[in-house]
Amino acid sequence: MRLLGLRAVRSRDLGRSHSWTLHRVTLEDGREVFVKKGGDFAAEAKGLRWLGDPAVEVLQVGEGMLVLPWLPPESATVPMAEETGRALAGVHRRGAPRFGADWTGDIAGLPLDNSPADDPAGGWREWYAERRVLPYARTARDRGVLGTSDIREVEAALNRAEQPEEPPSRIHGDLWGGNVLYSGGRGRLIDPAAHGGHRETDLAMLALFGAPHLAALLRAYDEVAPLAEGWRDRVPLHQLHPLLVHCVLYGRSYRDGVLAAARSV
Structure with missing residues (x-):
């Protein structure tokens, strides 16, 4: 080879x-x-x-x-997490031309629709519902993981969600803690599902399964790119998509998480 x-x-x-x-x-x-x-x-x-x-x-x-x-992994320290937060804020601030991307997406081997929202005048909420949440909710239903009443709860959450609109950010799109590799004294981003999205999505994903020194990372991020008021209350909204992806991949063990997030929106 x-x-x-x-x-x-x-x-x-x-x-x-x-x-x-x-x-x-x-x-x-x-x-x-x-x-x-x-x-x-x-x-x-x-x-x-x-x-x-x-x-x-x-x-x-x-x-x-x-x-x-090849990057030899290291244990994260607080300073390394803080530097990662500042670097992530810099990535987000580079922006994106639109929600989605100019290439066909992929997340954990599943197709990821990066095309524009059906309504050209729609903002992030419409795009997130059409391109991220509902396709995976329907696939989970078709596979017998979610029921019709579960889908209604997800749809109701999307309908009542409040999200301050921001211009598209350049986001990783699958930023759970395992996709930040600490090596050489810094955090490196790996395995992205990158696209133009809402920056709160990356932060919510970090919180979903835990990340080392997350509080320090978030403080440093907020110092560089201050977050909109109430962003912590919107974490369940942004976690709906990754939880639904896990439903499709791994089955009913993630159903309760989807419903808890939907009810918390």
Whole structure:
């Protein structure tokens, strides 16, 4: 196998993620790289390049493979989390031309519709409902994970949701704590579902499954890019989409979480 024009002299299997295999590969010049195999990684590569620093650099993509630098993981410290919060605020402030993206999206191997909202005059709420929440709610219903009454609760939450409108931010889109890799004294963003969205979505996702020193990260973020009043109350709204994705992927164990979030909106 050749990567980056060089022969791979050693490969260590790191297991699987969804349908992909993961590998730590040593090249003939001594460099180590991280390789994902067995999928179409075009959207991931475009997202990483579009996000820019602190997203990890894309070294090679194509032929069912994505090659990234090998970054030895470290335990996060408070200063590292604070720097990550400031860097994330910088990414969001770069903005996006619209809600969605100019490429076909992907999240955990599921299709992600990045097209504009059906109503050209609609804002983020309409786009989020049409392109993020309702498609996965309906898929979960079709798979027997959610019932008709559950769908009505989700729809009711969307109808009563209040969200101050902001211009589209450049967001990671799947920013749970495991997608912030701490290495070299800083946090690096990996595995994005990047698009133009609402910046509160990334922060809500960090809170969903926990992230190290999250309070410090959020304080540092807010110092750089102050958040709108009441943003914490809107966290359940932004968590609806990732919870529904988990319903589709993993089944009824996430149903209660979806309904709790919907009722909290």
